[in-house]
Amino acid sequence: MSSNALIKGSLQTIILKLLEENEKMYGYEITQKVKELTAGEIKITEGALYPALHKLEAEGLLTTEIQQVDNRVRKYYSLTKDGHKEVSSKLAELQSFVESMQRIINPGLKPEFSL
Amino acid sequence: MSSNALIKGSLQTIILKLLEENEKMYGYEITQKVKELTAGEIKITEGALYPALHKLEAEGLLTTEIQQVDNRVRKYYSLTKDGHKEVSSKLAELQSFVESMQRIINPGLKPEFSL
DNA sequence: TTATATACCTAAGAAACTGAGGTATATTAT
DNA sequence: ATAATATACCTCAGTTTCTTAGGTATATAA
Numbered sequence: 001m002s003s004n005a006l007i008k009g010s011l012q013t014i015i016l017k018l019l020e021e022n023e024k025m026y027g028y029e030i031t032q033k034v035k036e037l038t039a040g041e042i043k044i045t046e047g048a049l050y051p052a053l054h055k056l057e058a059e060g061l062l063t064t065e066i067q068q069v070d071n072r073v074r075k076y077y078s079l080t081k082d083g084h085k086e087v088s089s090k091l092a093e094l095q096s097f098v099e100s101m102q103r104i105i106n107p108g109l110k111p112e113f114s115l
Numbered sequence: 116m117s118s119n120a121l122i123k124g125s126l127q128t129i130i131l132k133l134l135e136e137n138e139k140m141y142g143y144e145i146t147q148k149v150k151e152l153t154a155g156e157i158k159i160t161e162g163a164l165y166p167a168l169h170k171l172e173a174e175g176l177l178t179t180e181i182q183q184v185d186n187r188v189r190k191y192y193s194l195t196k197d198g199h200k201e202v203s204s205k206l207a208e209l210q211s212f213v214e215s216m217q218r219i220i221n222p223g224l225k226p227e228f229s230l
Numbered sequence: 231t232t233a234t235a236t237a238c239c240t241a242a243g244a245a246a247c248t249g250a251g252g253t254a255t256a257t258t259a260t
Numbered sequence: 261a262t263a264a265t266a267t268a269c270c271t272c273a274g275t276t277t278c279t280t281a282g283g284t285a286t287a288t289a290a
Contacts, residue, residue, distance in 0.1 A: 006124045009247095100152075103152045160248065
């Protein structure tokens with residue numbers, strides 16, 4: 001899976017946001033959810049996703065829980081307390097970034113119409 | 116200068132868009148313009164900017180023109196014909212990406228309110 | 231039985247940064 | 261005078277984050 005060159009750096013934010021809404025998710029589920037939400041526009045590669053999940057876990061933002069489903073192993077991820085805090089912070093950062101990009105890309109835009 | 120981890124991949128788009136509006140600009144001017152437009156939110160590092168400009172020039176999207184101003188050298192960049200075409204393409208890509216991010220981050224948002 | 235879907239993972243290489251450094255002139259502050 | 265800041269270009273080592281391609285394994289559909 002692959003798609004947009006702009007995702008760089010926002011994958012963590014995507015993961016955290018989805019986990020804030022869904023309580024717990026496993027890796028494969030995240031790739032499918034993103035594909036579904038974006039109508040196939042953003043496709044997260046597994047080579048990007050799994051290292052990102054492992055990193056977030058190592059940073060103490062996520063915890064894991066393994067489940068057996070039909071003889072297949074699923075590794076569920078969920079937010080820790082620190083993880084919950086980080087979501088707001090990352091979302092604010094993204095919001096701020098998008099607004100800044102708006103000012104560059106669409107200089108005539110009125111503030112009340114900005115994101 | 117430094118700031119946001121999300122700029123990755125959008126620096127080229129920023130450069131191309133600014134040059135579409137300003138006919139010709141030099142490197143330092145671009146860093147100042149971005150800082151001004153984003154109220155200091157996005158600060159482009161020179162270590163990122165100059166290699167990006169050189170790459171865009173190597174790809175034939177920009178041309179350069181050197182000027183002397185008060186014994187100081189300025190290297191002005193402007194869009195080539197290919198560069199002009201690439202702006203629309205990059206902007207469309209960015210727009211599409213931002214919309215996709217909206218659907219992930221703000222799942223309840225109505226389509227008519229999306230970016 | 232072969233391909234696709236589900237489900238995890240790693241690892242080499244590429245790409246785009248950061249951060250720190252270098253060179254040089256002009257201006258402003260001490 | 262001199263030091264610091266602003267202007268103006270640049271490079272390069274190292275880091276992060278991705279892509280691409282592989283590997284393992286089970287379940288299901290063709």
